[in-house]
Amino acid sequence: MTRATVRGARRALGLAADAIVDNAPRIPVRDLATLRGQFPGLGPEELADKLVAGAVKGTSGVGAGVGAASMLPVPPAMPAELAGEVLGVAMIEIKLLAELHEVYGLRAPGSKAQRAYAYVSVWASDGGHTANRAKGVHTLLGSELAKQLRQQVLKRLIRNLPVLVPFLVGAAAGAYMNRRDTRRLAARVRADLRPRQIPWDSSAIPAQSAGRTESSALTSRWGDRVDR
Secondary structure, eight states: OHHHHHHHHHHHHHHHHHHHHHGGGGGOOOOOOHHHHHTTTOOOHHHHHHHHHHHHHHHHHHHHHHHHHSSSSSSSTTHHHHHHHHHHHHHHHHHOOOOOOOOTTTTOOOOHHHHHHHHHHHHHHHHHSSGGGGHHHHHHTSHHHHHHHHOOOOOOHHHHHHGGGGOOOOOHHHHHHHHHHHHHHHHHHHHHGGGGGOOOOOOSSOOOOOGGGGOOOBBBBTTTBBOO
């Protein structure tokens, strides 16, 4: 990979980090009631397994597409391809993290937008903490989260560089690495959530989200409203 390609990849991935922040509040997250209705008869662990399997399938498909593109003799669009992959994978994994929190009865507090940024923080930490252990939203939307998010995006790039190495190039390599990373992220988060799980029959389980009726003056670091 040439220096120009690396510089292009860094710029593109910076844009990917911005796009993750912009799009996180728009990710369609199913609450516990919806998930139980769609997967009747399953317990928490079985339901969580289903969610992880679906996410792994999704991120694997994204990785396969980029891996196939990298097989071109001179992939001029590779920085954009990598940025698109990271964004696509992030959207799938953030949705997974949010729904795992629902399954274990540990939905992040706050409005829809506040919860979205809490889950972005979990993703940016590579599962280093769960949403209930994250710092306040007022700090999550500042330079701290921006820096952490860009570092995580760059880590994904570095982990995916072997896709561009001749002896690993191709769809199979891209799919494999995304499957591995998604499973690892899910395992870390489930290990943290499981000991604090709230039983489904408990009155402490959060009620169904009010969705777009929620109101918040929360803004992103770009000054735009994010509770839309």
